[in-house]
Amino acid sequence: MMQFTGNPSHSLHQIAPFSIPTMNKNQIHQARPWPGFPTSKGLASFGDANCMEQLLVHCANAIESNDATLAQQIIWVLNNIAPPDGDSNQRLTSAFLRALIVRAAKSGSCKMLAAMANAHRNLSVETHTFSVIELANFVDLTPWHRFGFTTANAAILEAVEGYSVIHIVDLSSTYCMQIPTLIDAIANRFEGPPLVKLTVPGVPKDVPPLLDLTYEELGSKLVNFARSRNVMLEFRAVPSTHADGFASLIDQLRLQHLVYAEAGEALVINCHMMLHYIPEETSSPLPNTNSNPYTFQPTSNPSLRTMFLKALRGLNPTIAILVDEDADLTSNNLVCRLRSAFNYLWIPYDTVDTFLPIGSKQRQWYEANICWKVENVIAHEGLQRVERVESKSRWVQRMRNAEFRGVSFGDETASEVKTMLDEHAAGWGLKKEDDDLVLTWKGHNVVFATAWVPG
Template identity: 65%
Template structure:
């Protein structure tokens, strides 16, 4: 739970420069708390603990879901006054959730009055920014959020390709191959005669416009990677494949299977599946609003995808993702889970960037989009369906994979990388898995798997 210091009201408060609920900040609190028992309880609670934003957001979410416009407007009024989009990290986090709740009222059609307010005064659009390749590299280097996965995956790949004359890396990631230059460099350094590197990057049409955006086309990106590999005396082939996560990347799986048949086992080619914060976009079982009482998790799209991957006999599968659960069918439960996880990127940004930083604005715009998707969208449109490590581990085991640990070299490399970042980032090991932490809280997990 994150607590906030309530600053006495002064002037007007805006959200993204446009307030969905325009009220003077010095106006007394609405005299609506006495209108119902729930309002009385809220008024009493606020008097005792005005600092707890999570409780305010949960009360507001419950009011919106029950179509209680009067209560929802009261709480939104309070939130709009104290959850400032340009305040400290906690206030910015709450402001993002406030925006998402108002958007949900409009999208879902509940709480009709709030939907009308949202339509009449829609907040300004979230910042979008297209990066150059160099700027994106610098952006990724701000925190270990992606570097943790890159470092652990590269270490596992290097160990897995010993004795192979070629490796085929299938890259499931939204990070525009930012991991690959360091992999190329490591291959060139480690092997006297580097193996041929084949790279297939997966472009998912439904999320390809998700941040961060890159100015280059994939054709241009591939050409630059091939030229970089050549400069390191590494032979490289590049291709990108558009695929659909809603069908478990079935067309991609078929293409990989065809390639395996063409080259055959005598090719000494290692197939590497590098899954970096992408698999949680595959629909999971809670997307079915009326699951069978005897529903088997192993029959879900995610589990079927993993079984298809297993049938390809990969040399190794690396799975890195965020350690959170955004799959609850009830929006209020998702709000609690998201609020108690997504404070981490806001808090970590405050440790390295000033409040007027454009980089921080771009970074947090991406988190805002995630929050809006988790809170304001439903059905197939809600793509941010994170699952915790324990559930992914069970899926992998059920799909006939066994975990392989990360070696001492991998652990040492991660620790060295973390030394380059702000104090607060840490590393811990659970069984064969590694976890990135922020101030002791689990952030990301990295796991590596081979066929049983």
Template identity: 70%
Template sequence: MMQFSEILPPTLHQISPFASLTMNKNHLLPARPWPGFPALKSLGRFSNANYMEQLLVHCANAIESNDATLTQQILWVLNNIASPEGDSNQRLTSAILRALIGRAARSGSSKMLSAMANVHSNIAKSTHKFSIIELASFVDITPWHRFGFTAANAAILEAVEGYSIIHIVDLGLTHCMQIPTLIEAIATRLEGPPLVKLTVAGATEDLPPMLDLSYEELGTKLVNFARSRNVTMEFRVIPSSFSDGFASLIEQLRMQQLVNTDKNEALVINCHMLLHYLPDETLSIVSTVIPTSFSVETSTSSSFRTTFLKGLRDLDPTIVVVVDEDADFTSNSLVSRLESAFNYLWIPYDAVDAFLPRGSKQRLWYEDAICWKIDNVIAHEGVQRVERLEQKSRWVQRMTNANFRAVGFIEEGVSDVKSMLDEHAAGWGLKREEDHLVLTWKGHNVVFATAWVAN
């Protein structure tokens, strides 16, 4: 069996994991040495980001090999160097630690692990339901969502110019928070406002951020807002589930296309951070849950993501916008996912330090959402693990395979994004990668925005 001392940084192996409970945490406040940025003077070698990642990885390996003794030892050490009230490194490590504790407690019989799990049982309880005002404020905290809103709206406005009817299918994680800004822009176009049809996929699964309104109530508010801008809007919600690839949504849209012969109607598919919840190849294969009338060729190698995108292509949309987080959480290996999470989710923890005071409600809600994601990625498997992010390059390949062609963002849209970023803390940036836009934090990719037309 691997010795505990073999996995610890120099001198840390000399500390008993049980004696370490009395360690003074005040001297364990490191600076994260990210590439390209000078590290601050380290006040504690033990809590260096690299050491923390190594300990987390070894802990995951111990859990996977059912080594309860080694798991407990590493968990105790991590519990004392990763404070949930510390710097961004420590808070990230603490969240991953709690997810590992939950995973270990469910898979083992150790009373100590069960006790630790009870102490940290609030890790995944991101249960706050936002009011409309709270959610709008939550979305405005960082450009994490606003970047996608701004880029997507610019691409949509360009694509629907001249159409008298615009049908928007909103597949968004933020409950239509993008739509009011789009309505205001549509209302001021030179040829006059069009009729707007808004279809929302009312996902049956609860994902943070959650809203304290029903979709019917939300629809009423959006219709009234559009009316105040002299825009006529029709709102429809289609109860659907990402677990079956939004099959009912695609089928209803297909049926509507059969009876709609108006050539002056634009079909807009707006996908904002929701497609990565569709099951990928590592989880499930296309099965009989897809309606037989769904005109997509299936094979044993297809995923619901592939089927969904081909279903969209059959609808011949005017434009499809895909915005998502640029990371990869699809591996079936716990260690691989842990490393991906550690090297991506430091970003929101680091960024939040720049603009939200500790103890504020907004910061609590913000970090609760991150913790929910971490817990789902680390502590769960199978159908319960829904956070299955893929990098931009993979989505580009998927869209290309589904017979879509990328279209670039116009200069006016890029300028809008840059102006929006000026409203936020220094550190956020924008870069172009071919036809696509990427939001960055201190040079690291965060969120991508892509726009597509039928090839």
């Protein structure tokens, strides 16, 4: 857990209550369903997750084909069977319904629905901006991030044993929340603590979770925390963003590699749920060679994601850790993407009942972040659609193609993870797939952790 001290912020941004506005009589005959369809009192049979998924698929097809009447009828049904304050499946479906209407408003298809969306402000998703203490407590609520922190830290500690200088490049979606625990472990090394250099991309994220500190302020807190553990920490934020594959960061790391490669410095690349924001093959391709943010010229037309991994390999890191969500949200086909997201994002809705009470502020923040993800996956296209999660198997292939070789997590690491999971609900589990570890919920893959060295 993050061990900073400070006063938590109490400001709250949440999702406004969601309702589908009623059209006037001339538009859709009082928004009644098609002839013969059950009234709202007879919709109980439509309440299971499979039926809700099918209705969402039909709604998506109707919106994409500009069939406003059919879309309105399906929305009427979904709005009656999936209230935003219902059970986990209903809240999940409500989030997808909201995202589909936002998509209609953005694309201009189904102009009637677009007018509805634009007339009602309750479709917006407002995410909370965390204080450091709030975020530290937030990520500790569930193994979703703690699993990655635990596996990564164990692999890093083993890889850097004996080094007097450790350079950690932290590509994390959680603002270095993993680092204090790692510093604690490093401080207790038998041979004494090393010098730790910590480099992060220093452009504020535009995806949740959001933090109310600048990177300079965050770095100052980390340096002070390390000093309290008798560890010397150098913190550096390099202006760089996922949108161009962290090209500026790579350039800076190349320069440092030239200087320090022969000095016995361990280079650790820690990627925690950040790389899936780098554009991949289904994003808009690089329009010409002049737009290539990297200094080398590719031999074909790879994605920024591929180029980034090859650039990492060129740095010859001591170890690279890749932790991410185990799903595929990259399809350019809306229905395929909707199905994949629906069959993955039920998990955070299902788990929240085990650790956050209904009506709590943290639960509102948690579900707002999920709604943001759903909207980004469903309502946006092109470079605006940044939630491009890929499956573990796809990432493994990418890493191998970049000439990395996988290394196995030890039994001690698995034991640490199991101990951590004992602090949470019984549905969480751990399994090993080849060299990798996978966090599960009720047997379903959630997050994977992989470790790599140059091949």
